[in-house]
Amino acid sequence: MRYPEALDRLIEQFRRFPGIGQKTAERYALFLIDQFSEEDIVAFMETLHRVKSEIAPCTQCGHLTDIQPCTLCRDDRRKTTTMLVVEDSRDVIVIERAGLYDGQYHVLGGTLAPSRGIGPEDLRIKPLLERLKDDRFEEVILAMNLSDEGETTAMYLNRLLEGTDLLVTRIAHGMPAGGNIGYADEVTLFKSLEGRKKY
């Protein structure tokens, strides 16, 4: 016993998304049939089409945008002395929402992951080095995540930038707000202790 073929295909398509298994995919597909009107489906299809035709990485920083270059790169009120390097566009959005940074961004588009065949040429590393030739830059903040791949990528970039005049920094890692030491993982605890400061 299977679902009708078109429904099976929709389930398959939902299963492609990260973290969606068979049951969740079925749930989404049945929800869509039940709750989306004809117009909703048309709107959904239009959005899919627009997303693919309008949105691309910024030719300068790599952030997803519908104008080239993106609004962040265009904004000449932003400082041109610091470059914050992140893994993906979501990181940019989160940091911008927090309103804590007003320099330039560079989105790598992932992390080095030799085991999955992702090498330096698969990330926006060359464009980063090109951009950093601009003499106005004084500091490069490496804001990769605290994971094996994030750390490897940060180390790799740090080595590439050795010998330049740039100050290369790494964001702090440790216990987050609201975090409970009793439930913390070892890596976070280690970073939290290693990075301790005089009271």
Added chain:
Amino acid sequence: MRYPEALDRLIEQFRRFPGIGQKTAERYALFLIDQFSEEDIVAFMETLHRVKSEIAPCTQCGHLTDIQPCTLCRDDRRKTTTMLVVEDSRDVIVIERAGLYDGQYHVLGGTLAPSRGIGPEDLRIKPLLERLKDDRFEEVILAMNLSDEGETTAMYLNRLLEGTDLLVTRIAHGMPAGGNIGYADEVTLFKSLEGRKKY
């Protein structure tokens, strides 16, 4: 700072699905931009269109189908003496996969939920009563889930069928395979004890 507008709309559309919050919706939208090729998007759009145009509830049993009546209702090897009443199409698929039942199905399309404005006329209850007029039916198995709404619906149907010659039964509820009493909820435990059998 927001995402480009088309991307924001896609995020909104993903947020409509059950259990998807802002962060998960962003994750799916970014995944789609990153991982779906032009052809993948077209295929996704086609599937959405097909699902809406081809699939409808079976005119007899209410199960989602692309032929009328559905393959289950057409199958004349299936017994016509028992009617299994379920909440939705997924229940039918799961029971069929298990291969434990070979009678007729009836999909209600939900449960009674007065607090959300869902009354008997919103479910396929009248068509169920019509179908049960067929003299060949001997038993109606109420397979609603063990929830307030499922129980209410089962009670309601049971009352409607009082006075007929039909044997009305309710599926058993209790501890599931692999379940741990130490982590069981009260309702399951209650049902498990209430439904105990002589060893």
